[in-house]
Amino acid sequence: MTDRARTYRVALYPGDGIGPEVTDAAVTVLAAAKDKHQPFDLEFARFDWGIPHFEKHGRVAPEDFLSTLRGFDAIFLGAVGWPARLPDHITLTPLIRLRQAFDLYACVRPARTFDGVRGPLRREEPIDLVVVRENSEGEYVDNGGALAVNTPHEVALQTAVHTRRGVERILRFSFELARTRRRRLAMITKSNAQRYAYVLWDRLLVEIAAQFEDVAVEKLHIDAATLELVRRPHTFDVVVGSNLFGDILSDLTGGITGSLGLNPSANLNPERRFPSLFEPVHGSAPDIAGKGIANPTAAVLSAAMMLDWLGEAAAATDVRAAVERALAAGNLTPDVGGALTTTQMTEAIVRQLE
Numbered sequence: 432m433t434d435r436a437r438t439y440r441v442a443l444y445p446g447d448g449i450g451p452e453v454t455d456a457a458v459t460v461l462a463a464a465k466d467k468h469q470p471f472d473l474e475f476a477r478f479d480w481g482i483p484h485f486e487k488h489g490r491v492a493p494e495d496f497l498s499t500l501r502g503f504d505a506i507f508l509g510a511v512g513w514p515a516r517l518p519d520h521i522t523l524t525p526l527i528r529l530r531q532a533f534d535l536y537a538c539v540r541p542a543r544t545f546d547g548v549r550g551p552l553r554r555e556e557p558i559d560l561v562v563v564r565e566n567s568e569g570e571y572v573d574n575g576g577a578l579a580v581n582t583p584h585e586v587a588l589q590t591a592v593h594t595r596r597g598v599e600r601i602l603r604f605s606f607e608l609a610r611t612r613r614r615r616l617a618m619i620t621k622s623n624a625q626r627y628a629y630v631l632w633d634r635l636l637v638e639i640a641a642q643f644e645d646v647a648v649e650k651l652h653i654d655a656a657t658l659e660l661v662r663r664p665h666t667f668d669v670v671v672g673s674n675l676f677g678d679i680l681s682d683l684t685g686g687i688t689g690s691l692g693l694n695p696s697a698n699l700n701p702e703r704r705f706p707s708l709f710e711p712v713h714g715s716a717p718d719i720a721g722k723g724i725a726n727p728t729a730a731v732l733s734a735a736m737m738l739d740w741l742g743e744a745a746a747a748t749d750v751r752a753a754v755e756r757a758l759a760a761g762n763l764t765p766d767v768g769g770a771l772t773t774t775q776m777t778e779a780i781v782r783q784l785e
Contacts, residue, residue, distance in 0.1 A: 437470055437471035437472065437743075438471070438472040438473075438474060439471070439472070439473050439474070439504040439505065439741050440474045440476065440502070440503045440504050441473055441474065441475050441476070441503060441504060441505050441506070441507055441737070442475075442476050442478060442499075442500050442503040442505070442506045442507070442706070443458070443475050443476065443477040443478065443507050443509075444478050444480060444481075444506060444507070444508045444509065445477070445479065445481075445508075445509040446480070446481045446508060446509040446510050446511040446512075446715065447481040447482050447509075447510060447511050447512055447513045447522065447715045447717075447720075448510055448512065448513055448714070448715025448716050448717045448720040449509070449510060449713075449715060449716045449719060449720050449725035450481070450508070450509025450510035450511065450715055451509055452509075452720075452721075452723070452725050452727070452773050453509055453510070453711060453725055453726075453727045453729070453730035453773070454507065454508075454509035454730060456727030456730055456731060456773055456774075456776070456777040457507065457727065457730040457731050457733065457734040458475060458734075459777050459781065460727075460731045460734060460750060460753075460777065460780055460781060460784065461473055461734050461738075461750075463781045463784050463785060464738065464743075464746040464749060464750050464784060465746070467746070467749065467784065467785070468743065468745055468746040468749070471743055471746070476503070478492075478496075478499070478500075480492040480493070480496065480525065481511060481522065482513050482516050482517050482522060485517060485521070485522075486516075491511075491517075491521060491522055491524060491525050492525040496525060497528065497529070497532050497533075500529070500533075500706060501533075501705065501706070502706075503706045504706060504741060505706050505707055505708070505709060505737050505740065505741060506529070506706050506707070506708040506709070507708075507709050507710070507733070507734065507737060508526065508708055508709070508710035509710070509711075509715075509730065510710070510711065510713065510714055510715035510716070511523060511525075511526055511715060512714055512715045512717075513715060513717045513720075514717070515717065527571060527573075529698075529708060530566050530567060530698055530708070531567055531568075531572075532705075533700055533705035533706065533707075533708070534567060534700050534702075534704065534705060535566055535567065535698035535699060535700050535705070535707060535708055536565060536566050536567040536568075536597065536600060536601060536699075536700070536701075537563060537565075537566060537601060537604045537697075537698075537699040537700075537701055538563065538564035538565075538566035538677060538696060538697070538698050538699075539561060539562075539563055539564075539608070539696060539697045539699060539736070540561065540562040540563075540564065540677070540681040540684070540694060540695070540696040540712055541560070541561045541562075541694070541695060541696075541732075541736075542558065542560055542561070542562065542681070542684035542685060542687075542688045542693075542694050543557070543558055543559040543560070543688060544557045544558045544559070544688050544689065545688075545689070545693065545754075545755060545758045545759070546755070546758065546759040547758040547759040547760065547761055547762075547763070548688075548689045548690075548693070548758055548763065548767050548768075549689065549767075549768060550687060550688055550689040551686065551687065551689075552661065552664070552687055554664070554665065556665030557665060558664045558665055558667075558684075558687065558688050559665075559668075560664065560667040560668055560669070560670060560684065561608065561612070561668070561669050561670070562670045562671075562672070562677055562680050562681040562684055563601065563604065563605045563608065563669060563670065563671040563672075563677065564671075564672060564673075564674060564676075564677025564678060564681065565597060565598070565601040565671075565672070565673050565674050565677065566674060566677075566698055567597060567674075568591075568592045568593060568594060568597045568674065569591050569592065569593060569597075569673040569674030569675060570589075570591040570673065570674050570675035571674045571675070572590075572591065572592045574589070574590045574591075574592055575587070575588045575589035575590055576588055591628055591673075591675075593628040593629075593631055593632070593673070595631065595635065598631060598632055598635050599635055599639065601671060602618070602632075602635060602636060602639045602671060603639055604701060605618075605669050605671035606639060606640075606642075606643040606646055608669050609643075609646045609668060609669040610643070610645065610646060612668050612669060613668040614645055614646045614647060614668070615646065615647045615649070615666075615667070615668035615669065616643075616646050616647070616648050616649070616668065616669045616670075616671065617648075617649040617650070617651055617656070617667055617668075617669070617670045617671070618632065618636050618648070618649070618650050618651070618671050618672065619651055619652075619653050619656045619670060619671070619672035619673075619676045619677075619680065620632050620633060620650060620651070620652060620653070620672070620676075621652050621653050621654075621676075622652075623652060628673075629673075632673070633650065636648070636650060653672070653676050653679075653680075656670075656672075656676075656680065657679075657680070657683060660680065660683055660684065660687065661683075661687060664684070664687050681694065681696070681712055682712070685712055685713070689767055690726060690766045690767050691711075691712055691713040691714075691729065691766075692711075692713055692725070692726025692728055692729050692764065692766045692767065693726070693728050693729055693732070693767070694711065694712040694713070694729050694732075695709070695710075695711060695712065695729050695730075695731075695732035695733035695735070695736050696709070696710055696711065696712050696733060696736075697709050697733070697736045697737070697740065698710070699740070707737075707740055709733045709734065709736055709737040709740075710730075710733055711729030711730045711732075711733050712729060713726075713729055723772045723773050723774065724764060724765050724772055724773060725764070725773045726764040726765075726766050726767065726773070726776065727764075727773050727776055727777050727780075728754055728758070728764075728776070728780075731750065731754055731777075731780055732750075732751065732754060734750065735747045735748075735750040735751050735754075738750065749784060750780075750784065752783075753780050753781075753783035753784035754780055754783075756783040757776070757779040757780045757782075757783045760779070760783075762775075762776055762779035762780075763776075764776050
């Protein structure tokens with residue numbers, strides 16, 4: 432926060448594909464929320480990094496992008512990637528570096544059903560869960576190498592890293608989150624096949640669960656979890672897993688609730704030593720980029736999570752309520768069976784907010 436009371440500096444990293452479109456939508460809603468809930472203010476700085484920056488400079492982001500972002504109160508990301516123009520492992524590099532350098536170890540991804548939005552499941556119970564993804568280590572650490580590349584004997588090695596510190600803190604974070612919700616926690620593992628890494632997760636779950644006896648605990652292997660999230664999604668509350676498992680399951684939860692265009696996320700440094708990052712779960716969707724039909728809901732709800740994190744709970748609650756009312760009134764984009772443009776959906780949310 433700057434010296435002016437309740438003025439927050441937010442870095443915008445719109446990125447690629449539909450990223451700039453949904454970022455603009457989120458900023459529009461944030462501006463309306465700010466006007467309604469003065470005296471807090473938001474100062475935005477936009478950084479047009481991504482594929483256009485790579486095509487000009489040979490890098491997705493400047494070498495010093497981490498030091499540039501370090502002084503902000505929060506970072507808002509649209510989306511990154513456009514495989515036809517640049518391989519994903521290159522465009523994703525700044526985001527992974529951000530998560531690790533700023534120790535954004537708690538990736539929080541809510542998924543819920545909304546009145547007015549039909550999902551793919553025959554369900555009687557509403558879905559309201561949160562996937563918590565360990566975001567700093569696991570399978571996404573750049574730890575490996577390749578031998579004899581482009582020969583018949585090529586070998587690729589990719590080694591996951593799971594530490595006691597990393598697993599303990601994400602489990603503890605998840606238990607604390609469950610205490611604020613329905614006091615249920617499911618940990619996703621694969622210890623029947625990964626006998627070192629996920630046995631560590633199993634052991635630490637037992638240790639930490641003893642300190643949270645008021646939270647009901649369930650442990651599922653990743654293959655069983657994918658089945659149960661389709662079969663009985665309404666029974667889940669907080670779902671915690673490794674970097675890879677959390678990434679995969681959060682896409683599944685977007686599918687069972689209606690669309691990835693509805694799902695927000697926060698990449699948090701709970702100790703607040705660095706700025707946290709907020710982004711919709713969906714990708715850059717190059718196939719619809721520039722058509723003006725991207726669903727801005729996930730970006731807007733990510734902006735609400737950012738407001739909560741900044742301490743503006745009343746504004747965050749209003750934004751979420753406006754989204755709910757807009758969807759319930761039949762304001763839908765094509766991904767959820769409607770025909771509204773990105774701009775029209777954004778305007779519908781702002782009307783409900785006002």
